[in-house]
Amino acid sequence: MEICPPTLPLEIIALIVDILASDGVPDLQSVKSCALTCKSVLPFCRRHIFASISLVFMSDCLELFDALAGSPDIAMCVRHLELGESFVEYDGEARADPVTFAHLSQMIDAFTVLESVEVLQLQEGSTKIYWENIRPEMQNLITRLIRAPTLKSLTLRKLGAIPWACLIGLSDKLRHLHLHSVTIDNNDEHTELVPANPIRLERYSINEKSLVATNALLEATYPSGAPIFHFGDLKHLRIYSKRIITHEDFLYKLLAAADQLSTLELEGDSVRMLLRTSILISARQKVPRQVVLCFSDIFGPGTMVDALLALGGNALGAAEELVIYVNGWGWALGELDNCTRTGERIDGLLTDKGVWPHLKAVKLIMHATAWNRLRSDGDNPEGAETLSQSYIRTHFPALSSSESISFNCAINVPGYASGPAHAIRTTTFTLDSGFTSAFHLSDDEPH
Template identity: 30%
Template sequence: MTLPPDLIEAIVDDLALQKDTPALKACALTSKFMNFCSRKHLFSAIHMGAIPSQDRRLGDTPRIEQLVSLLTHSPEIADCIKEFSWKLWRQDYRDQTAPIVLRNLTNIRSLTLAGLAQFRPWKDVPVRFQEAMAHLIQLPSVTKLVLKSCRNIPMPLFMSCPNLTQLKLEDVELQDTDDLINLFPNQVPSNPSRVKKFSFTNGSPASLEKLLQARRPDSLPFFDFSDLLHLSLVSYGEIGNLAEMTLKETKKLTSYTCQVKGSATGTSQIIHPQHLSTTLKCLKIKLTGTAVLPGLFQELKTLVGLNVLEELKLIFEIKPQDCTVGEEWRGLDEMLTPSNFPHLRRVKISIKGLRISKALKGELLGIPKIYLLRLGANASVTLLFSVSETVQR
């Protein structure tokens, strides 16, 4: 009995939903039609590693030369790739064919690039690679872009990302480069990308400032943050003014994560309630040490009466010798009252650190019972409190 093509396709799609890769591979070997149905799932996500080709002891992560071989012999597979991540290695720049093959990728929706221009200045990256990277980043199909550990990335790369809704920059340094004509698109979209999720992590404040102040030839910004729903800012150094610059562009923000790493000065000037949308429902703050509690209270105080906050997450990264357990915690209990935050339904407090002694851990775990009595007794709020050791890498 021969099954109808639409039923066969539905069966293969169901196998993909169950992530049954062995079954999909078996189907691909059955017939040409089932091969067609299966490969769109088997090759929907391609993750390229950064393992030197001469050293396979580190694993069998696919390399760029394997992708080149695959797409050279089966170019139709390029249309199946919807998610593409590539951690670049020095040797990748030597591949003469890769830039040509990469330009055949036209349906990518989620793009992750790591190590771009990490080992050499962008100006020294071969032009063919510059053009290939610009092609990928500026694809109309790309809605999610993640850049990690990338150095000297020129701003013109971001000028034409017409349908980008998610942007994550992790340890990325941006530079103003107006003279790289090959990076400018032939036609700038009529409107900037309307980003709904933006994350800036471990980058320099200067790079964030360049991104926020960058303008297209028509004087419009590269990105429109008015529809931004989720914002995450994690940086070394002062980001107060930059946080304000970002927040004042938002109108629909529902989730905000902020952290200043390596600072014990508290959270001063990173919440900016005057720019926070009244739609904010989740606030996550990462702090260094517990001595910053007074600064935290002042920041939270500015939100009283101006929010519909439902969830508050506080993460304290501590050093045992600098950790304090005492009356300062009562300030948090006095701040998070129903009258101040009537919509609050969940408070999660996490304390993390290296080499936390058993005695200190016991003291920390006793904080809710001693200092957070009102918060713990509030039936409308779920209080989660944890103490854990971080693993040093």
């Protein structure tokens, strides 16, 4: 007698797909494989496969338009859209025929559930693109994207002299705004475009070159004098400083308006820049509960130890939660392996009540470049996991065993996938203070 395999309910299949595509460890390659199994599974997969779209070249636009022509319902899956710099350069590929712009215009009209937009997605060594140098048709399309009524998050990068009308017409649903090297042309204020309700930002991210633009947002008001951009609800503020902050008064005005911060995130191209920014902030701002520090392997003089010691000595030492990101941990691993014993010094500093007296939680996230330092023989993930846990306990013994500080450490390292050469495997090892660990392995196609 023929035995029929059990049939899973569609709700269970949808849940499996959602787990594969979860934000924690997304596995879109597996989701794509699931999409090929049968038609009933396809809708559950599409909402993840097409959730984020990146248009870097005009050819990307044409491919997406063809996909939408065959399956119009794909448009209802797109929640995040990125435009690349070559897409908007006046003398670049963007000098395409009007038909291409018409296609893009139709697609933007179809994206009715768009929640997040990024303009521009930048390449290495990119320079600022000024609004006047963008083709008029593309200016109109960007303006429509920026002012989408469903938009909750907007990122603008290296855009010069963007018209005030673009920003003043933002949806009052916007909660996250990220400005990187952005300037605003506010000669024509277009006060008739002001939103009916103030824009209540909850997350704001800037670099030192966007402080003048920030001041313009702070000074924007309704005829009644009420602020259009309300920073009083701001919970997360991120400041990236590559150079010395020259507009300290604008920074202090922002800190005064953002009096409900729960998270302050600082990143710099050097320890010196990070410390300078922290000193400016701690002089005027009550330190929020959580402080996030982002280090990089392109640092000049100074180390993480120097930074953590100095930061603990100023007002940031009052933080209860500390999150440390280290990008390019290959450099830091080198220090951990030599006689300076950086890991043990960090471990001692963060558990020293004289330096960081109020810490209740520490999260250390290391993005490694030196996989061979942590991998075992071959590509055995279980062996590498055991080795990494031993590594963490050895170099962070006080934090790992602390009863007063909750400690979580994650190491993300590149591996080598067997099979197609284009595959990329990223391995994450995590360890908390209770020695409960989780191991995640994902295969993603390169972008």
